[in-house]
Every structure is written in C-alpha cells, then in structure tokens.
Amino acid sequence: MTCYNLALIGFGGVSRAFLELLEKRNDELLEQFGFRLRVVAITDLRLGSIVAEEGVDVPDVLAADPGNGGFRRLGGSTDARNKWIIHHVPADIVVEATFTNPLDGEPALSHCRWALRSGKHLVTTNKGPVALAAAELKALAAQQGVAFEFEGAVMSGTPVIRLAERMFGGLEIQGFEGILNGTSNFVLGRMESGLDLGAAVREARSLGYAEADPTADLEGHDVRLKVAVLANELLGGALAPDDVATTGITALTPADTAKAAEQGLRWKLVGSARRTPGGGISAQVAPRALPLNHHLAGVSGAANAVSFDTDLLGPVTVSGPGAGRVETAYALLSDVIAIHESRTR
Amino acid sequence: MTCYNLALIGFGGVSRAFLELLEKRNDELLEQFGFRLRVVAITDLRLGSIVAEEGVDVPDVLAADPGNGGFRRLGGSTDARNKWIIHHVPADIVVEATFTNPLDGEPALSHCRWALRSGKHLVTTNKGPVALAAAELKALAAQQGVAFEFEGAVMSGTPVIRLAERMFGGLEIQGFEGILNGTSNFVLGRMESGLDLGAAVREARSLGYAEADPTADLEGHDVRLKVAVLANELLGGALAPDDVATTGITALTPADTAKAAEQGLRWKLVGSARRTPGGGISAQVAPRALPLNHHLAGVSGAANAVSFDTDLLGPVTVSGPGAGRVETAYALLSDVIAIHESRTR
Numbered sequence: 001m002t003c004y005n006l007a008l009i010g011f012g013g014v015s016r017a018f019l020e021l022l023e024k025r026n027d028e029l030l031e032q033f034g035f036r037l038r039v040v041a042i043t044d045l046r047l048g049s050i051v052a053e054e055g056v057d058v059p060d061v062l063a064a065d066p067g068n069g070g071f072r073r074l075g076g077s078t079d080a081r082n083k084w085i086i087h088h089v090p091a092d093i094v095v096e097a098t099f100t101n102p103l104d105g106e107p108a109l110s111h112c113r114w115a116l117r118s119g120k121h122l123v124t125t126n127k128g129p130v131a132l133a134a135a136e137l138k139a140l141a142a143q144q145g146v147a148f149e150f151e152g153a154v155m156s157g158t159p160v161i162r163l164a165e166r167m168f169g170g171l172e173i174q175g176f177e178g179i180l181n182g183t184s185n186f187v188l189g190r191m192e193s194g195l196d197l198g199a200a201v202r203e204a205r206s207l208g209y210a211e212a213d214p215t216a217d218l219e220g221h222d223v224r225l226k227v228a229v230l231a232n233e234l235l236g237g238a239l240a241p242d243d244v245a246t247t248g249i250t251a252l253t254p255a256d257t258a259k260a261a262e263q264g265l266r267w268k269l270v271g272s273a274r275r276t277p278g279g280g281i282s283a284q285v286a287p288r289a290l291p292l293n294h295h296l297a298g299v300s301g302a303a304n305a306v307s308f309d310t311d312l313l314g315p316v317t318v319s320g321p322g323a324g325r326v327e328t329a330y331a332l333l334s335d336v337i338a339i340h341e342s343r344t345r
Numbered sequence: 346m347t348c349y350n351l352a353l354i355g356f357g358g359v360s361r362a363f364l365e366l367l368e369k370r371n372d373e374l375l376e377q378f379g380f381r382l383r384v385v386a387i388t389d390l391r392l393g394s395i396v397a398e399e400g401v402d403v404p405d406v407l408a409a410d411p412g413n414g415g416f417r418r419l420g421g422s423t424d425a426r427n428k429w430i431i432h433h434v435p436a437d438i439v440v441e442a443t444f445t446n447p448l449d450g451e452p453a454l455s456h457c458r459w460a461l462r463s464g465k466h467l468v469t470t471n472k473g474p475v476a477l478a479a480a481e482l483k484a485l486a487a488q489q490g491v492a493f494e495f496e497g498a499v500m501s502g503t504p505v506i507r508l509a510e511r512m513f514g515g516l517e518i519q520g521f522e523g524i525l526n527g528t529s530n531f532v533l534g535r536m537e538s539g540l541d542l543g544a545a546v547r548e549a550r551s552l553g554y555a556e557a558d559p560t561a562d563l564e565g566h567d568v569r570l571k572v573a574v575l576a577n578e579l580l581g582g583a584l585a586p587d588d589v590a591t592t593g594i595t596a597l598t599p600a601d602t603a604k605a606a607e608q609g610l611r612w613k614l615v616g617s618a619r620r621t622p623g624g625g626i627s628a629q630v631a632p633r634a635l636p637l638n639h640h641l642a643g644v645s646g647a648a649n650a651v652s653f654d655t656d657l658l659g660p661v662t663v664s665g666p667g668a669g670r671v672e673t674a675y676a677l678l679s680d681v682i683a684i685h686e687s688r689t690r
Contacts, residue, residue, distance in 0.1 A: 021657075025515060028515075029515060032514065032515070033514065033515075156658075157657065157658050158658060158661055159508070159512040159513075159661075162512065163504075163508065163512055166511060166512075167504040167507065167508055167511075167512070167679075168504075169377065169378065169679065169682045170370060170373075170374060170377070170378075170675070170678045170679060170682055171675060292643075293643075293645040293646065295643070295648070295664060297643060298637075298638075298640070298642060298643020298644075299643075300638040301638065303640070312366075312502065312671055312672065312674075312675040313501075313502050313503060313665055313666055313672050313675060314665070314666055314672075315665065316503055316504075316663065316664070316665035316666075317662075317663070317664045317665065318661065318662070318663050319640060319661070319662045319664075320658055320659070320660065320661035320662065321658055321659055321661075326657055327657065327658050327659075329657075330515070330516060330657040330658060333515045334512075334514065334515065337514045337515055345690040
C-alpha cells in the first residue's frame with residue numbers, strides 16, 4: 001500500500017473541504033487506486049501551523065479557530081511557517097490553496113517554487129501561479145522529477161485541462177471559447193431579466209456569488225488569467241495575462257440586453273483563444289451577443305463551460321461548476337490521483 | 346517503433362473516413378504516441394475482401410466500387426469473407442464497423458466474438474453488440490488478454506464512455522441524462538418552430554439527418570440501446586435494452602410544443618438512468634419538457650449531450666457531435682490509441 005503524506009498550505013474553505021473529503025473517501029481511494037492520503041502538516045495565516053508526522057487529528061484541526069488559540073492549542077505554532085514547513089516537513093505532496101495576487105501571483109507563487117525546489121509534488125487550485133509562471137514551474141518540476149498539477153485553476157473540479165490533454169489524442173484543438181466566470185454570467189442573466197448592473201451585482205453578492213469587490217469578475221480580469229492558462233495548456237502558447245485583450249461587462253446596459261433579446265441573441269462574457277495562420281495565438285476576453293443556439297448560450301447562472309474547437313469533431317463543450325468549496329477540493333483530489341497514476345504506470 | 350496491423354470489417358462511410366484519417370495522421374501518431382497503423386485486410390458486403398500483409402494500397406481500395414469489380418479487381422475476392430479474415434489474417438486489431446440488428450446485434454456481434462476468440466483486440470462503433478452483450482464480450486476479452494473498446498457506440502467520437510471512466514476518479518456518478526439521438530432532437534427543434542412531425546421529419550430527411558425509415562430514431566429505440574450501454578458502463582449495471590422503459594416523440598404535437606414554449610419549457614427526448622436506493626438502476630427514454638435553463642435544454646439541432654450527475658461536482662455535461670463519418674472514425678482512432686496506451690503503460 002502506498003501512503004502519500006500531504007502538507008496543506010492555506011486552510012480556508014477549499015482545504016477544509018479537501019480534508020473532510022479525504023476522511024470520507026480514504027478507504028475508497030485505497031480500494032480504487034491502492035493509495036492512502038495522510039495530512040502531516042497544515043499552515044494557515046489565521047490559525048498558525050501544525051505538524052504531525054503520524055497525521056493530524058482531523059476533528060481537532062477542523063475545530064481550530066483563531067478565537068480558541070488556533071493550531072497553537074493543538075501543539076502547533078501561532079505563525080504560518082509556510083517556507084519552513086514546505087522545505088522541511090517530510091511531505092510527498094504540497095497542496096497549495098492560499099491566495100494569489102493577480103499581478104505577481106504571490107504568495108502562492110513562492111509556495112509553488114519552494115515545494116518544487118525541495119523535490120515535492122505540487123498541486124494547486126491557484127490560477128495566479130499557473131497563469132503567470134507555468135513554464136517556469138513545469139521546468140522546475142521536470143528538473144526535480146516531480147509532478148505539478150493544477151486542474152482547479154480553471155472551472156474548479158470540472159475536468160477541463162486534463163480532459164483536453166487526455167481525451168483528444170490524435171486530433172488538434174484549434175481554439176476554445178468559454179464562460180469562465182460564474183459571477184459575471186449570473187449578473188448577465190439577471191440583467192436579461194431587466195435588472196441594471198448595480199442591482200444584479202447586489203443580488204449576486206447576497207447569494208454569495210460575488211465578492212465584496214467584484215471588479216476582477218466584472219472587468220474580465222479573472223477570465224483573463226484563465227484564458228492565459230488554457231491557451232498555454234491547450235494550444236501550447238506562451239502567453240502572459242497581458243497578452244489577452246480584455247473587456248469586461250460593466251459597459252453593458254439593460255438596453256443592450258433587451259436589444260439582444262429582440263434579435264434572438266444573449267450577452268455572454270466569453271474568454272477565447274485561437275491559433276492564427278502565422279503560428280501564433282490570438283486571445284481575448286469580451287462580451288459577445290451569442291445566438292441562442294450557440295453552444296455557450298445555454299450556460300446559465302453560475303455555471304461555467306469551455307467549448308473546444310477541434311479539427312475532427314468540431315466543437316466539443318464541457319460545462320459544470322466553476323467554483324465551490326467541495327468542487328474545488330475535488331480538483332485537488334483529482335490532481336493527487338493523476339500524480340499517483342503517473343507514478344505507478 | 347510499434348506497428349499495429351488492422352483488419353477493417355465493413356467498408357462504409359465510417360471505415361473509409363478512418364482509412365483516410367490514418368493516411369493523413371500516421372506520421373503524427375508515430376510522433377505523438379510512438380506507433381504506426383497498417384490496414385492489412387478489408388471486408389465489405391458490397392466490395393468483397395482484400396488481404397495485403399504489407400498494407401493495402403489506400404487510393405486503390407478507396408476507389409473500389411461494386412461497378413468496377415470491387416476488391417476482386419485488386420486481387421481480392423468477391424465475397425466478404427468476414428469469418429475467415431477475422432480468424433486467419435495476422436491482424437492485431439479488428440475494426441468492426443458493419444451494421445447491427447437491434448434485436449440480436451448481428452452480424453456485428455458475431456464479428457466481435459470471432460475477433461476476441463481469435464485473440465485480437467477489438468474496436469467497434471456498433472452499439473448493438475455493446476448494448477446486448479458487453480458483459481460477455483468483456484469477459485471474453487479479459488480471458489484472451491486483449492482489449493475491447495467502443496467509444497463510438499455512443500455520441501460518435503465525442504468522449505463520453507472513456508471520459509466518465511478516466512476523468513471522474515474518486516467521485517461517484519449517481520446517474521446521467523442525455524440527448525442521444527440527433528434526428529429526434531432536430532425534429533423537436535423544428536416542431537418548436539411550428540412544423541408538424543411529418544413535415545419536420547421530411548426536412549430532416551432532406552438534410553441527411555434522418556434515414557428513409559426513421560422509426561428507430563423517433564420511437565426512442567436508438568436511444569434505448571445507448572442508455573443501456575451507458576447505464577452498464579457508467580453505473581455498473583447489467584441492463585438489457587428491454588429493461589429501459591421507452592417512449593418516443595411520435596405522440597407529440599405542435600400544440601404540445603407551443604404550450605411548452607408558453608410555459609418556458611422545451612421538449613427534449615431524454616435518455617436517462619439513475620441508481621435507486623435499493624442498489625438497482627432505473628433507466629428510461631421519454632420526452633420531457635425541460636426548463637430553458639436545464640443543462641440539456643440548449644442542445645440544439647443534431648447535437649448530442651450527456652449530463653453526468655456526480656456526488657461531488659453536481660451535473661457535468663459534455664456535448665458534441667452524435668454522428669458523422671469523420672466524427673465516428675475518430676472514435677475508432679481514439680479506441681486504438683487507448684489500446685496502445687493500455688499496452689505500453
């Protein structure tokens with residue numbers, strides 16, 4: 001039996017859901033794949049750090065709270081000793097789920113570098129490091145002989161990156177277009193029903209679909225990072241986020257949505273990229289008024305979708321959740337399974 | 346370098362597209378996967394049989410026609426010597442793409458049995474043998490140590506069976522619902538525009554979406570076979586097609602579609618299956634009036650889709666072509682690639 005030791009960097013909603021998932025599924029993972037997972041360290045900005053070589057006590061760490069002493073009360077320390085833990089804890093896999101500054105990818109990017117440099121496999125749900133530094137991190141992983149998986153960077157656990165990689169052998173993906181941000185998609189749907197942008201955003205916020213500051217969602221910055229990730233992974237590009245021409249939805253008015261409806265069209269914020277005849281890649285994020293029979297027009301609410309344009313099958317579209325604690329935790333689990341499979345083949 | 350010798354059983358549109366695809370992609374397959382494919386035998390009811398151990402002459406066999414002597418003129422024989430060829434030609438992989446009687450799966454089912462019994466890998470696009478005898482054929486393949494792949498049995502080359510098998514490790518598929526027949530979906534769409542069933546069927550026929558006798562499409566018999574295949578593959582069932590309660594769309598009238606539209610609904614012919622609390626599987630094919638924001642409501646024209654209901658991600662939907670020569674030929678290629686990968690891991 002193989003047992004992988006995990007270090008969780010960041011212990012927010014996704015990491016907690018991941019830990020709960022492991023508790024529930026460990027026997028099934030053993031039966032289905034022949035491995036067990038054991039969390040030997042956790043760090044978190046609010047809770048501190050804990051190391052337990054025999055595995056953390058799951059109910060204890062889930063109950064830890066800044067108000068009750070965090071991990072310190074469990075024998076850990078008050079500070080999130082990310083660098084030390086990533087380097088020195090004998091983990092096989094570092095699970096990076098902190099946060100990311102879209103400009104420089106930090107602090108997640110440093111966590112990724114430390115993990116790979118210290119010879120540990122790395123899985124992350126953070127699109128920042130992937131959008132900004134995938135090539136560097138992949139080279140580092142290859143050099144160290146470890147794996148770097150990041151299915152959760154786009155559309156949470158809905159298989160997109162690995163699907164394109166594994167399900168389309170023998171054909172060519174010529175481009176893609178996607179609805180990659182649930183907040184803006186929800187807001188556009190509500191504007192179709194007559195709300196103005198402000199009212200639609202307030203509703204999204206009250207339902208938990210939008211953050212306090214929804215700028216990154218509405219201005220297309222979030223989608224831009226995902227387009228860069230997909231263009232590089234699916235089309236073999238080397239794009240930086242700045243290479244993706246980006247327009248958000250904040251200029252759209254109820255009059256625009258009403259006019260589109262009259263013409264049998266529906267506004268969607270579409271992130272897309274395509275191979276150009278010269279061998280390059282053109283990538284953009286922009287609102288587009290799609291005909292109702294377009295394969296992305298029916299993607300409603302907070303759902304996400306990517307349509308791959310393939311030479312032999314035409315468009316093939318996958319839609320599913322674009323966010324969510326459990327859904328993103330599953331992305332981490334699918335990454336760990338992928339690492340196991342790549343090691344045992 | 347690995348070279349797989351193929352015997353093509355049936356040389357209709359799909360097999361021809363497959364042969365053309367191999368010609369075009371052989372160098373890329375070698376580069377990407379490290380193998381080459383060589384067609385060493387073809388049999389066809391109209392053209393006869395040809396065997397060429399060094400590989401058939403592709404332009405010659407593509408130009409063969411019953412009017413110009415078929416394969417006999419190329420040194421072959423006038424009769425389709427399926428049984429002899431499957432048993433005695435030194436092929437590694439038998440590519441079965443003949444036709445299938447939905448009642449007993451013949452003649453395709455016999456071809457499948459012969460191929461596996463003679464120790465050859467088998468790929469097929471025929472849903473009949475898979476719907477009627479997958480368990481028997483899989484047991485035979487396991488006993489002989491060969492592979493049996495049939496991605497093309499459902500939704501042509503759109504990854505569905507293999508996607509569910511490979512992309513959802515660690516979660517549970519609790520059920521699925523799908524639009525699995527392009528003809529009936531096209532007809533329903535045209536009925537929404539006000540045509541009656543007869544006129545919609547005539548239009549489908551004139552566009553090549555419907556066969557001369559569209560009964561199997563309109564009465565749900567085609568979908569029933571696909572539901573049985575998916576229920577068995579995705580949910581671990583042991584259903585026969587007769588276990589799938591089936592109602593087609595022929596009782597629907599323009600008044601029904603108009604009334605649905607008034608209520609914000611849209612009729613779709615949905616094939617579905619679901620685990621029942623007792624550990625069984627309930628499966629059916631029936632027209633359903635779906636709300637417009639349902640993940641299958643936007644699947645229009647001749648497109649197909651399957652929505653997997655998963656415990657961790659909720660519904661994940663894949664849509665793409667459900668038929669087509671090149672699209673189904675790609676299913677065969679993806680099966681061959683899967684065989685290669687399973688042998689070289």
